[in-house]
Amino acid sequence: MTTTNNSPVNVSKLGYVEFITPDLDRLTEYYTRALDFVAVESSPEAVYLTSSFDHHSVVLRAGNDKRARTVVGYEIAEDLADAERRIRDAGYTVERRSDIAPSTPDILIIDEPLTGTQLHLYDEQTRSGVKPDDSILRPTKLGHIASFTPELPALQNFYQELLGFRWSDTIGDFFVFLRCNSDHHAANFMASKSFQGMHHIAYEMRDLNHLQTMLDHLAHENYRLEWGPGRHGAGHNVFTYHKDPDGNTIELFTQLDVISDEAKGYFEPRPWHTDFPQYPKTWEVDLAAVNSWGPINQALLEH
Ligand SMILES: [Fe+2]
Missing domain, CATH: 3.10.180.10 (2,3-Dihydroxybiphenyl 1,2-Dioxygenase, domain 1)
Structure with missing residues (x-):
């Protein structure tokens, strides 16, 4: 049968x-x-x-x-x-x-x-042979990729209905965060009629010290930050953004929210959270959503 x-x-x-x-x-x-x-x-x-x-x-x-x-x-x-x-x-x-x-x-x-x-x-890749503890610089992993889409609801539906992603947060009516495991987001999509392609790609650093060590190293290599460090609201990650030599926007982040209960979709408690318990939600477009520590880089919000 x-x-x-x-x-x-x-x-x-x-x-x-x-x-x-x-x-x-x-x-x-x-x-x-x-x-x-x-x-x-x-x-x-x-x-x-x-x-x-x-x-x-x-x-x-x-x-x-x-x-x-x-x-x-x-x-x-x-x-x-x-x-x-x-x-x-x-x-x-x-x-x-x-x-x-x-x-x-x-x-x-x-x-x-x-x-x-x-x-x-x-279903899996072969192992690289690289040990994560043999470098004080190397990011721990590829964390997420953000990209533009002309039709946000259709693409969100594709990811959730066909590929099993879960909704984590939305900012305004244009920026959606989706997860495929307990990390708050692996894919984000920004609605845009003006832009296409990738918005940014993000690599995870294991903690703030690791991030700082990398930023000092990048400065020696003449890569300067375009935004950050700051703390996003949606996902609550500490972020920094710089450009690679091709002009791609690279985020280095740490402390991304972990969705500890997949069924209910709420997040493990952390002192920088303001909702208890915290559920996926639609955020206003303001400092709390974009950078609770202060400045907003408007260029990175254009869509
Ligand atoms: Fe990001």
Whole structure:
């Protein structure tokens, strides 16, 4: 007997992101020298980089134009064949490939609606061999990616209904935060009729000391902050933003909210919270939502 299961795909982790760059050497040097990532595999066409156990969390690919977030890879916690069937049953085109990248031998590929981004779903990567404790600089992991979308409700629905993401917070009517595990967000989407592509990508630092050590290092490397340090309201992470050599906005953060109860969606208590208990909500666009410590960088809120 065939049973029908139309539950969402069980995405459990943000895995990797791809950038296209006209200067592969320059962007590789930024990742390895400034951010202290490890280049696990490289060729004249592409470099695979990691900061963690995963084989890669960043793929830099040589190309004529700068393009960010051309591919996003998500780990899923279920059988690939079953996920493939449910995606197809939901009306989406899905392709299964085994020749895409080292370390991920089996990948489902679907197109993210309206953005041109290709999504990869896989069950695990091989290990990178990188030890997280052998560097005082290296970020602990790829944390989240924020991007623009012309149709926010449709994309939010795609992520929640097809890929199993849960709603964590919204700022105003234009900025949505979604999670695929207990981290407050792995994906955020900003509604925009003017902009497209990536808004920013964020790497996690383990604590404030780690963040400060990295910021001092970046200053020595001549990378200066565009905003922060500050504390966001939605997610409550301490944030800093700077630009990589291609002009992509890079966030380094720590202390992101953890959703300790997935069923109820409330957050573990922390002294900087103002709601007890704290549930996902829609925030006003003000200092409490954007930067409770003070200044707002308006350019980063344009949409
Ligand atoms: Fe962020």
